[in-house]
Amino acid sequence: MKDYEIKREIVEVCHMMAENGIVGTYEGNVSMRDGDRVYLTPSGQSKKMQSEGKIIVTDLDGNVIEGQLKPTSETPMHTACYKLRDDIGAVVHCHAPYATAYAQANKPIESKNSPEFIMLFGKVPCLQYGTPGTLDIIKGIEDYIMDYDVVLLANHGVLAVGKDAYEAYSKTLSLEMLLKTEFVRKVLHGDVSNDLPEEEVEKLYKKGLANHGYHGKK
Secondary structure (H helix, E strand, O other): OOHHHHHHHHHHHHHHHHHOOOOOOOOOEEEEEEOOEEEEOEOOOOOOOOOHHHOEEEOOOOOEEEOOOOEOOOHHHHHHHHHHOOOOOEEEEEOOHHHHHHHHOOOOEOOOOOHHHHHHOOOEOEEOOOOOOOHHHHOOHHHOOOOOOEEEEOOOEEEEEEOOHHHHHHHHHHHHHHHHHHHHHHHHHOOOOOOOOHHHHHHHHHHHHHHHOOOOOO
């Protein structure tokens, strides 16, 4: 991809995140990788007001190559993901409300009553808490990133990776919508437990793995 295409994709994803209410005014960050160059959103800038001219470019160690603004404080989190998996082309981090509620409770997300969740995610693990803006925020991610494309950051938010920013964003939004539906179901029909039988769960999991090729295991 060309430089301007990468920046445009990041900006479009930022706008979509804001429009769908999965990122606050100053929260979250998006990056894309092109070889040894990492394109990142700047620190303290509204995603709704993001523009191509604000995107920062660093190397894989976080050293600024291009840009006038300060890169996101979560730059170490992004570059660590790229170093751990060569197939990652983008990282999206936000505080999507339903997913973040699980993160604040320090609970992984598992569901056996939603075929879509089983096929798309299998499970979403939760990392232990680490101070935002430091590598501690993803301490232990090496134990999960090879098998999961989406993880929770304890007390903080959700992190998704993909081949590009659109894919990483789509995984985040899909997770959020599935959790929203499950929340509504629990409010309206909290006395109903409708988990699928284990043989069906296993069938759906294998189907999801075959159809989507996602990283994930139960």
